[in-house]
Amino acid sequence: MTKQTAYQLNPSIIAQQYIDTVNRQTTSIAKPINVVGLIASQDKPSFAYARATQKKFEANGIHYELRNVERLALENQILSLNSNSDVHGIFIYFPVFNNQQDDYLRNLVDFSKDIEAGSNYWTRKLYANDRLALTSDPTKKALLPCTPLAIVKMLSEIDIYNKNIQRPIEGKIVTIFNRSEVIGRPLAMMMSNDGGIVYSFDENGPLKFENAQPAEVDISRAEALSQSSIIITGVPNNNFKKVSALEIQPDTICINFSSNNNFAADISAHTHFYIPRIGPMTVAMCMRNTLRLFNIFHQAA
């Protein structure tokens, strides 16, 4: 195994490999695959991102309708799409209300159309180590949430993830800043399942995950960072103290998935393995999930 270069870790390039696979598979499907993206924001960068997602899907054999809706219309839109058998996937651009209601909406999406795999149906399977999409059919694999999956797939391109062993990061220390239900907690579970010792921080303090089991732990940010081989950040808060080169080991792998970068500017000079955004990989995983959902739930219908 040769060491990857920073160039090869460009998320767009890695993502393209997965998108090419999706493309090959969609061309062999006769029926159109229809996804609807719902955006309730008037924010220009959000729109640009949504348009880019749409183009990527469309260019690879998945019809993607982008609908701009009032935020208060989202609930009825989701219910209507859930019951429309011509729609096979639903994507919602969050945050919308920026509170618990966003979680309510996320969970309102029927699991068979939840291409982000962010609803409780899928996260429960992950936490329960249930690998099947439907308990009744052992041939159909469960979905994994897009962003955690994107991060793990990115990491598996680096030789720290030893693909030749069953637990590819056995004994490696990982620090994750974010323990949301959609990204941070599932990611900690997945990486500890891969053998990592994961320190998971949020504003309420740290937890330690080993073998997909969380435990209480008394460790400071400084201790966790100084021991880690992999550091992953996703704190959309400008008050977060950016992780600086002084806090980490040389050649630590640093991945940021927050819209505001949680790493200080000195990080890029300190390590080759610095990935400041994973957006393109998340889109690719979302396309992969779309295809998987279609094959499991919608192909025969």
Add this chain to the structure above:
Amino acid sequence: MTKQTAYQLNPSIIAQQYIDTVNRQTTSIAKPINVVGLIASQDKPSFAYARATQKKFEANGIHYELRNVERLALENQILSLNSNSDVHGIFIYFPVFNNQQDDYLRNLVDFSKDIEAGSNYWTRKLYANDRLALTSDPTKKALLPCTPLAIVKMLSEIDIYNKNIQRPIEGKIVTIFNRSEVIGRPLAMMMSNDGGIVYSFDENGPLKFENAQPAEVDISRAEALSQSSIIITGVPNNNFKKVSALEIQPDTICINFSSNNNFAADISAHTHFYIPRIGPMTVAMCMRNTLRLFNIFHQAA
């Protein structure tokens, strides 16, 4: 209809009427009704509250086991209680993690044992105006979440809630500070279903609910408060500016359900209808829900 006095609005006294009804019904049920309460806190006041809840249930024919568990053990405890057919109700003392994971846990409780009716199964029914517990059986009524129900039942003791008409607060203006998925949003839906024009505030701004439909609105706190006949607060944040007598009409009905009172001290002199806590009513509604769930889902088993 005679005007109630502040004394008669003591939530413990109103609650007792509902508890007496529960008591009469449980004595006619041969099979024991079993509820398990899970508390993951070591906090003394929380424990005292949990013990008081337990005593109230036990004294009225519902067996209530209180378990003190590690917070990280809660998930497995809930799953185990869900699958235990001898357990008919589950109550969790929140907050536990104080983040999205609490919502995850709340939704992990099987809806047939969710005596608080705080999980998505029940709130979805409320938002969809679906009054049935099971779509397949028109004789079984859906549950309503405990705290919103407690508040509406308290209000219906006051003559502002005109029980003689179908929409008992037709045209009345209501302000609610809290739009959580568990209390504030369902409460706004319920009160607007009862004819109220509800201004619902949270940290992201106001919404207006009429006929169970939310709409965008541009109204200040001062305007909403000065127009309201009923003001309900539930902001567990010390930075919230307490509602003072200067901001409200005389004889406004004021109800606080937050652990830290959101009304200033001058309120009690300003109106007879000041209810600084509704805890005992919430417990009574929870007992009522327990009995309803037992009758719908567990009696025959």
